[in-house]
Amino acid sequence: MLHGSRLRLYSLLTVVFLVGGFALAAFWAPMDADQGFMQKIFYVHVPMAITALIGFVAGGWFAIQYLRKGDSRDDLRSYVAIHIAVVLGVGVLLTGALWAKASWGRWFVWDEPTLTSFLIVFLLYCTYTPLRFSIPEPERQARYAAVFAVIGGAFVPLNFLAVRLAEPLIHPRTLNSTGSLPTEVRTSFFLSLIGMILLFITLCKYEMASKNATAQMRALRRKLGGDDGGVAKRTAAPTVDVP
Amino acid sequence: MTDTLPDNGGYVAAAYIVFFALVLIYLAIMAVKLARIERELSELNELAAGQQTDKTAAPEPTEPRA
Numbered sequence: 001m002l003h004g005s006r007l008r009l010y011s012l013l014t015v016v017f018l019v020g021g022f023a024l025a026a027f028w029a030p031m032d033a034d035q036g037f038m039q040k041i042f043y044v045h046v047p048m049a050i051t052a053l054i055g056f057v058a059g060g061w062f063a064i065q066y067l068r069k070g071d072s073r074d075d076l077r078s079y080v081a082i083h084i085a086v087v088l089g090v091g092v093l094l095t096g097a098l099w100a101k102a103s104w105g106r107w108f109v110w111d112e113p114t115l116t117s118f119l120i121v122f123l124l125y126c127t128y129t130p131l132r133f134s135i136p137e138p139e140r141q142a143r144y145a146a147v148f149a150v151i152g153g154a155f156v157p158l159n160f161l162a163v164r165l166a167e168p169l170i171h172p173r174t175l176n177s178t179g180s181l182p183t184e185v186r187t188s189f190f191l192s193l194i195g196m197i198l199l200f201i202t203l204c205k206y207e208m209a210s211k212n213a214t215a216q217m218r219a220l221r222r223k224l225g226g227d228d229g230g231v232a233k234r235t236a237a238p239t240v241d242v243p
Numbered sequence: 244m245t246d247t248l249p250d251n252g253g254y255v256a257a258a259y260i261v262f263f264a265l266v267l268i269y270l271a272i273m274a275v276k277l278a279r280i281e282r283e284l285s286e287l288n289e290l291a292a293g294q295q296t297d298k299t300a301a302p303e304p305t306e307p308r309a
Binding site: 022036038087098225 | 250287290291294
């Protein structure tokens, strides 16, 4: 079975929520009294950051499932969640840098805990794929990657908590203040956040459908006695068991 | 409404462009993967068709007479 079930529904919901959220942010949400128009970056930057962190934790959760049950599909889910979260992490750093430059006149503020902690988490997860690639045996690769994902996944909420407890320098604490936000801002923000989470789920489903289709194709080729490419190519992506 | 963007509008536009560019790049990579899967599928179809032809063309094995 392909992993791409209900892909059309997820794709449609993603477009509706993201376009809806961004449209409300642009035309309905009021201008920020302090930052003015540039505060509109908030509706893309913050949902992307929250979704990336959720993705890292989800990767850890699936890794726990893999270590418990040994099902290669959980290893694939963990890999894909981390992979997409890293892509979103690139977006967080780029949009954050643009906002920082517009707001504070600098691309990055090194002594701000929120920024540096996110960068550390991002760089940590950047080593996940090279780690997988460095281990040729699929089973050992999956096990080591799962341990990495569990430790990394546990590090994310601890890191988040540490940042909350630290003295903020200039970066605002978003989730502390959503209750006090005007309805227009809050609605636009939560719609964008739901849209971003849906985008994450949709991209994960696309990636898993693609990986699963490739694995099934290889299995079919072996069954038909065709050339399977000779020596197995080393890859960082998990090997999916196909009956 | 004016025709020009407010102050720092370029940064806001750039942030949203970064987001959409990331999604587009990802979709382009997925499209390349899909094209590869389609190509491999057509190869497999040809392989399966070739094996079917070989089976029908090969003579039935006969039992040796005692």
